[in-house]
Amino acid sequence: MTTTDAPTAVQVFRALHHGRPAGDPLVLANPWDAVSARAFAEAGFRALATSSGAIAAVLGYADGEQTPADEMFAAVARIVRAVDVPVTADIEAGYGLAPKELVERLLEAGAVGCNLEDSDPVTGRLKDAGRHADWLTEFQAEAAGRLVLNARVDTFLYGDRDVADAVARSRRYAEAGADCVYPILAPVEFLPELAAGAGAPVNALALPGGPSPAQLGRLGATRITFGHTLHHRIAATVQELATELSADA
Template identity: 60%
Template sequence: MATPTADAFRALHLGRAADDPLVLPGPWDAASARAFADAGFPALATPSAGVAASLGYADGSVPAEEMFAAVARIVRAVDVPVSVDVEGGYGLPPAELAERVLGTGAVGCNLEDGDAASGTPGDPRRHADRLAALRAAAGGALFVNARVDTYLHGTGDLADALARIALYTDAGADGVYPIRAPAGHLPRLCAGTELPVNVLAEAEGADPAALGRLGARRITFGGGLQERVQGMVAGLARELAPGAGHREAPGAPRG
């Protein structure tokens, strides 16, 4: 059954102005989650890639137990709703997947229709059945965001993406996420469903308002924010490395 937190998260997607999409930064650990929440973001959405990097794994190779444990730590660290990227569902039956996600305290999840191992977009009808079963098992307690992988793994065919969005809408998804869709396709994709459309933005230089005017109602960043921070950490490490930055500057006064 739905909870007040789940209802609040669902409501954040509704009634938004065209230039004011819901922006959900992606925390990769408890500390980053607190930073985003303290900055005033009303909700967060964990990225599988960012969490994987923080745990020392490549994206797509985190064991389910470790991913759910990491998400639970993130949820405990903040007072705002959290959605979780569960990739392809870790091979779990929909009812068990719903139970595991809800057990972390999360109120939403992304479920991708592509097969990352084979690099194919996957069977849309099978995915629609999984979405319907997941939605039924969660009983309204999860905002189910159906990821469409035709641009990531497929040919990027607009008609294919629209057909998948229609199937997932009929299956009861709460939102759709045509990841890596080009800006030129967004107006058609967003017009093809009444559901909120999630758009992936760049971690630096993103313009959520411009994406909103193209139809996006939810903006996420994948693992980009973690990658950006990791780049800053790498630069700091180079500055502090033995022998780095300790040479006497030309013309420096001698004591």
């Protein structure tokens, strides 16, 4: 293979979502800074997915688009520079930016993809599925294959928790060009139905004490992420250390 024939990082990342055995989903650790990103990459993760909630915490902001867009994209860029594996970015609901600017800023940061949510971070209400699908179509047209889009479906977070609604939204977003759909907090018993009806690979959230990534994969998930739970574990350890040090001071 010549250099010009070598696949790009986004092509490699997109390919990781397809042709996977049921018990071998794509597992993406969720870094929040360069140190955590290097640790995950050195541990053997083939790709990483930033956590907006974790990045917000380390930057001193609350989750839910409280982090200024400039600071979020700068944090993503630092993570990308720190590792040699593909990095996809959690950019919440897009910070009010138009699809063209979102694409430009993601590419400038070096990301190979992104998460985009279908709820309003201010009101906590679901967006109209049709209008959101149109917006995703516009985003994908601007991306022109240069980004892997993971469309988050928030029906189990803010909606009626009806699996049929989650399947319908997932399929609509897949038809709009999403490479993967993410029905966050979907009960594990719904994963087979979601996988069968979504029309795209399904991202599942692995929670502490819940099914393992392999188990989630066997239930139908193609891609596994951990959200901000990994950072929560580190923050808890730091708090324990601080308490220990203060007791000895």
